């Protein structure tokens with residue numbers, strides 16, 4: 001009953017995301033990925049599952065009428081009325097005592113008076129029915145888990161709008177990894193044709209696995225597993241692939257974790273970092289869609305103050321997901337913006353604040369310093385913020401991604417990964433090497449540019465797709 005209650009908390013807040021006409025500011029957004037195409041498929045779907053263990057025993061609603069309302073599914077439409085629309089007045093941010101609050105070493109150029117919050121049109125609640133029960137505002141649990149959100153059936157498009165069948169996320173993953181898994185399969189095939197498993201074949205296989213970016217540790221793990229059971233025997237490519245998939249899954253299993261948000265922090269701050277073009281802003285949009293669809297109040301902060309298109313892109317996602325966006329003028333101090341955004345989110349009672357950052361190469365020391373400053377400054381507001389530091393990794397990247405994680409983790413405290421673009425001509429093997437080395441949770445994979453194309457990371461599916469096992 002308690003689980004049902006919590007599920008209802010996160011389903012009655014669901015809103016249909018309306019198509020919002022996007023105004024193009026003059027000039028700057030011409031190079032934006034065609035927003036209308038990019039955001040053509042907009043329906044945000046169910047977002048949150050709350051594991052039973054996170055539900056306190058006393059999670060029963062305290063108000064008697066409330067219990068009745070949740071148990072009576074016919075009464076749910078009425079509850080929809082009770083959700084306060086997140087409407088933020090479009091006012092300039094009041095001057096904040098930033099300078100007093102920040103140590104002298106962190107010279108924050110607060111974008112006071114420049115940062116704006118985009119008001120968000122909220123879809124109208126469903127029409128009330130007769131005999132509306134007493135309004136009830138359901139309490140939110142202190143911890144939520146973000147997991148699979150979009151069922152394939154929920155993203156179906158009318159036949160007329162989509163003449164070709166849209167591939168499922170797993171088909172896109174397989175397709176994306178097909179080329180590298182095929183190359184791997186060909187190489188394995190050429191090693192084991194009419195050859196028994198011996199020292200030479202094991203060495204050749206190890207080389208092939210390392211070339212596929214899987215990393216030395218995993219390569220040795222795979223050859224070790226083969227050697228232990230099949231040494232001196234004939235072995236087929238399929239058998240090698242199957243053992244490879246099993247060993248890769250053992251590496252990935254421990255890092256395939258759902259993203260958990262600690263809502264006792266209000267807002268729970270998610271800082272999104274990574275190298276240029278790795279999919280930070282797109283991932284933020286997709287994640288915001290999951291969270292808002294789950295009934296959470298989300299605020300976005302356009303901390304990529306370098307690119308006008310990035311700010312505009314985040315505003316588009318804000319409109320699509322119903323999340324207000326805090327932004328500032330181009331070139332403003334990103335740490336100051338993050339600081340002000342936290343205050344705005346606090347004042348607005350947001351559950352989650354997601355902060356975008358400018359893409360930066362990990363070897364650009366001054367840019368990495370700026371990132372460290374954003375992290376420090378957020379800690380002035382809430383010593384534990386940012387609570388989640390997500391790094392996006394482009395799946396078409398090879399060995400360099402290992403170095404990216406190393407440096408972003410050290411400087412920004414990355415504590416979770418998202419691998420994007422697995423639907424393209426992805427390599428993907430590097431995620432195995434990164435997982436073996438850093439053991440950071442991998443929360444999601446990006447398998448497309450649409451709002452629903454963010455999938456919880458599943459070790460078994462990924463391992464099979466890399467190894468080319470059905």
Ligand SMILES: Nc1nc2c(ncn2[C@@H]2O[C@H](COP(=O)(O)OP(=O)(O)OP(=O)(O)O)[C@@H](O)[C@H]2O)c(=O)[nH]1
Nearest residue numbers: 276277278279280281282359420421446447448449
């Ligand atoms: N195919 C595919 N494209 C993606 C995915 N994620 C992001 N993209 C595309 O990759 C490009 C870059 O994405 P952004 O979200 O702008 O990347 P970013 O990291 O914010 O970029 P910078 O701000 O320049 O660092 C855009 O064209 C996105 O549509 C994905 O999972 N699959």
